[in-house]
Amino acid sequence: GAVVSQHPSWVICKSGTSVKIECRSLDFQATTMFWYRQFPKQSLMLMATSNEGSKATYEQGVEKDKFLINHASLTLSTLTVTSAHPEDSSFYICSAPPPSNQPQHFGDGTRLSIL
Amino acid sequence: GENVEQHPSTLSVQEGDSAVIKCTYSDSASNYFPWYKQELGKRPQLIIDIRSNVGEKKDQRIAVTLNKTAKHFSLHITETQPEDSAVYFCAASTNTGNQFYFGTGTSLTVIP
Numbered sequence: 069g070a071v072v073s074q075h076p077s078w079v080i081c082k083s084g085t086s087v088k089i090e091c092r093s094l095d096f097q098a099t100t101m102f103w104y105r106q107f108p109k110q111s112l113m114l115m116a117t118s119n120e121g122s123k124a125t126y127e128q129g130v131e132k133d134k135f136l137i138n139h140a141s142l143t144l145s146t147l148t149v150t151s152a153h154p155e156d157s158s159f160y161i162c163s164a165p166p167p168s169n170q171p172q173h174f175g176d177g178t179r180l181s182i183l
Numbered sequence: 184g185e186n187v188e189q190h191p192s193t194l195s196v197q198e199g200d201s202a203v204i205k206c207t208y209s210d211s212a213s214n215y216f217p218w219y220k221q222e223l224g225k226r227p228q229l230i231i232d233i234r235s236n237v238g239e240k241k242d243q244r245i246a247v248t249l250n251k252t253a254k255h256f257s258l259h260i261t262e263t264q265p266e267d268s269a270v271y272f273c274a275a276s277t278n279t280g281n282q283f284y285f286g287t288g289t290s291l292t293v294i295p
Binding site for chain 1: 184217224225226227229232272279280281282283284285286287288
């Protein structure tokens, strides 16, 4: 079946570092992908919708200059957390909807820890 | 935008009993309602979903009901087993291919 791959699975880095997370659809083309953030013991919060070939759509309260999204191809979206700080530490998960009205698939998530 | 509320936040049941989790949504345009199970540190896994043209759907021990008029939907797990212990999220969307708005989650514990 359709699979979404997310990389890396875990990142630990110093404050001020920029971190890039990749989300790939492995066997289908995704013109749209979604990025969610999940703090410990909380729900998944939609951050932005990544659109292939155009600008991402950000949810209210999400800083677009802080969380850069690039969807340059039909199988790859990237989320870059720029100048990350400890409060950015979270679990970031992407999802992509396959064609033909099938349920969405989530990536494995990326655990980001900023020291 | 869509607002999804979920209750209860925690639920403990004895093995073999039933568990019910309830969600409400605000956007009448929402027409797709998936339920996800998430184990600690892992991706959410779809367990069942329902579309707005259906009032109930069942898959073995899991069932979901939808009341469009009242804008609420529920997850029912019967004959619970310890491996059912996890966090469950409901979600609402205007389409399977659109963004999901998740409920706040229910931590289910099944006591052996």
